[in-house]
Amino acid sequence: MSRLISKVLSPAVKLWLRSQVNSVETLQFQIEGGDRQLMSGNIPKVTIAAQQVIYQGIALSYIHLVGETIRVNLKEVVRGKPLRLLEPIPVQIETIVHQADLNASMNSPLLAEALSELVMLLLQSGLTADLPVELQSGLQPPIAVQSPAVKIGENYLTLSANLRSTSTQQITLFILRTQLQIAEGQKIRFLQPEWLTHPDAETGQPLPHLETFEIDLGAEVFLQQLTLNHEELICQGQIQVMP
Template sequence: MPPSPSTSQGSRLISRVLPVAVKFWLQTQLDDIGDLSFEIQATDRQVLTGQIPGLALSAQGAVYKGARITAVNMQARDIQINIGQVLRGKPLRLKQAFPIQGQVVFAGEDLAVSSTASVLADGLLDFWQTLLAKADVAAEVAAHYGPHTMAWQDLTQYQSKMETAGSGLRLHLISQGEQQNAPQTPTELCLQGKIAIDQGQILQLTTAHWGLPSGDWVPSEALRGFSWNLGEHIDVQSLAIENDRLSCQCAIMVQP
């Protein structure tokens, strides 16, 4: 389906040139865009000074740095662009950071695929690295999975996978090859838990269980209240997991 941009109270020049420039800029930020629509919320006078007070965007099947986003609905505001260069046929450039707010949805299948080969995969490996660097967590892993835990300190030979599990998430850390230096090391760790939001930037495990090779689930004492800081440029208002879909309501700052 072709994109359906529109402007409000804009001249023919602006209505023809600016949507094309915005669409091209979006294409440079994303690996792929499925069904896309956006509305430029600005008057002719505002646009000619390089100001876009609002931009509403919705898309289905977008891909960002390998992450497959099932659906996104966002509202951006206070955008400043190089309008003079745009009108001369140059690419759109941002002149300063601006906030966007809205909802991002991952279906279970998209979440699982994204967690193995994308910017999300890198974040998950960082999460596991931080987790296993904690002495009490390492001791708990050794107690449940065996004493050969030193191999977990180097995660270059592992990949992480994330999937929905009821109203929570299930994380896997999986070996991609044989561990020659520690052949008795298990080839997979599995952690399941529910997540709460604290102060917008911090994800907190409210429950955590280890999934053992035997199929049993055992609660984690070491991970009680474990938290993960997402950084100052993101503000998560809500995170919900229902019907095999993860939905996140959040606000972030887009950097030039």
């Protein structure tokens, strides 16, 4: 291994990686390149593997990243300055989210906002006739979403929560089962969503209007594959890491 990598670059990269996440339990990475390339500020390739990562409040069970042709301020790093990216880099990513970790992330800003929007869309649709009239009115009175939970099965996801009226305190169980599909690379869209009357229901009431519901992951994300297995979600694609 290059002495520049082992003595200077590896500690700087490790510090930078840890600064990008809320927490990480296990972090391994490999830097490829010779001293001549590195001294010019060019890193040919970095491979990263991490477990139990929390990023913006979302728990990722496992993540694998590969970035190439990375330009950094290495001359400043040698003088003790923090590592900085000098230009955006495309990074290939594969991540696995276990069901337990996804449930632990339900209160993260991204997922909590998406869940709130989904519930309001469902209530305002008028298709859930079995709900109390007060809850069907949507925003009037306000509805609190409590105890959200996710179950991941083969090719489907079941989302449940308690809907509580903040005026009468009446609680109604909300259960939605759906497949997921990628839309435009940056969005996750529902496919064949249905309303269930109880958690073990084999069939439910189709909700075709919810097929327009999307979770926008941002312009820096481009998903290529999204797989639902038993108790785990697997994503593959590319992210743009900005300086």
